[in-house]
Amino acid sequence: MxxxxxxxxxxxxxxxxxxxxxxxxxxxxxxxxxxxxxxxxxxxxxxxxxxxxxxxxxxxxxxxxxxxxxxxxxxxxxxxxxxxxxxxxxxxxxxxxxxxxxxxxxxxxxxxxxxGAGFGGSGSRRQQQSFQGEDQHAKIEVDLDVAYTGTTQQITLQIPTYNAHGEPEIQRKTLQVKIPKGMKEGQQIRLSGQGQAGINGGKAGDLYIEIQYKEDKRLYVEGADVYTTIDVSPWEAALGGQVEVNTPAGRLQINLPANAKNGQQLRLKGKGIPNSKEAGNLYLIINIVLPTAQNDQQKQAYQQLAQAFNAYNPRA
Missing domain, CATH: 1.10.287.110 (DnaJ domain)
Known part of the structure; x- marks a missing residue:
């Protein structure tokens, strides 16, 4: 049949x-x-x-x-x-x-x-038919800092394509990719003509590169908002005041409120991922770090702290 x-x-x-x-x-x-x-x-x-x-x-x-x-x-x-x-x-x-x-x-x-008349034509010269190449897609991981500053990055990709005989093969391609600042995770950069090659002089397809941020247990991103953890000492958390911290937006001086709690968030307006309309916000998540008592003087300091807060019971 x-x-x-x-x-x-x-x-x-x-x-x-x-x-x-x-x-x-x-x-x-x-x-x-x-x-x-x-x-x-x-x-x-x-x-x-x-x-x-x-x-x-x-x-x-x-x-x-x-x-x-x-x-x-x-x-x-x-x-x-x-x-x-x-x-x-x-x-x-x-x-x-x-x-x-x-x-x-x-x-x-x-x-x-x-x-073309070559398909069953009599004596006519076949006109070549061009075919456009397929678009290709790839993902690259970048540091979150790139979203703040932009960069030009060299990448090497292995792109599936077809050779001149129509057979599938893998093409290794090295490209210089300009990543503008303000790129959000999941957004794509289009590289015209860098996709699969055309056939018979046909136009090549485009290459779309999706941006992903490298995983970092101390920060995460939601849209244009950035959340990052900052470490503070017990006395900084208790007394408050100005402290200097490293953030994706750079090294910043912040005002830490007195009696800050572990897990408390501080919002820095406009310090998230920048864009053409309105930058996102940067959220600093407080992580209180207890130092280890390694000598008699430090142990004595903890004893004095215990005496000063003898009525405090964290398990009450």
Missing amino acids: AENYYQTLGVDRHASAEEIKKSYRKLARKYHPDVSKEADAEEKMQAINVAYDTLNNPEKKAEYDQMLDNPQGFAGFGQGAQGQGGFDGAHFYRQSTGGGEHADFSGFEDLFGRF
Whole structure:
């Protein structure tokens, strides 16, 4: 039993228009006569083009689906490419053009005109058909500091592509990527023409690089807001005052409130990730660090502290 157009393109009947297009482009790279080594490349390319020309057209596709669901209703079309007493592709094109008796095979003529007279033409020079390369996607990890300052970073990627013979291969590519400040996690940088190469002079696809921040147990990001942990001593937490801390926004002087608690957050407005509209906020999460008593003097200091707070019971 001859395969139908969906089988020719290797897609399911419920495939989306984008899935049909993607499969067609992949097969076209493999079987295009100008690059393919297959003995029957021209014949296969012709079948692929006919299938795509039908399934890519909503009206033709609807008629074709109706034919598949009711094959006996099309028996009068004669014996054709789809088998004995089945559907003849030539008649399908004649029916779908709406041109009556003078429309015979016009669909095929238009189709092959686009892909060159070499597909069944007599003595005419084949016009080369170009195919645009697929877009590619990659992810890179950067330090959060880059979001504040921007940078130019050299990256090396391994990109899946097709060679001149339509065979899949991995291409190693080193690029200089300019990362502007204000980039949020998940945003993409588009590098025009750096995706999969085109075929027969076709335009190359684009490369989209998604930005991700390196994991850091002391900070996390929500949109343009940045949360980071700062360490303070017990006396700094108790007495408050100015302290200097390292943050993704740089080294900052902050006013620590008296009697600050562990886990308490201090908001620094506009010190989050900068952007063209409004910068995010920087939240400092207080972490009170207890020093270890390593000598008699330090132990005595803790004893004096215990006496000063003899009425305090943290487990009460």
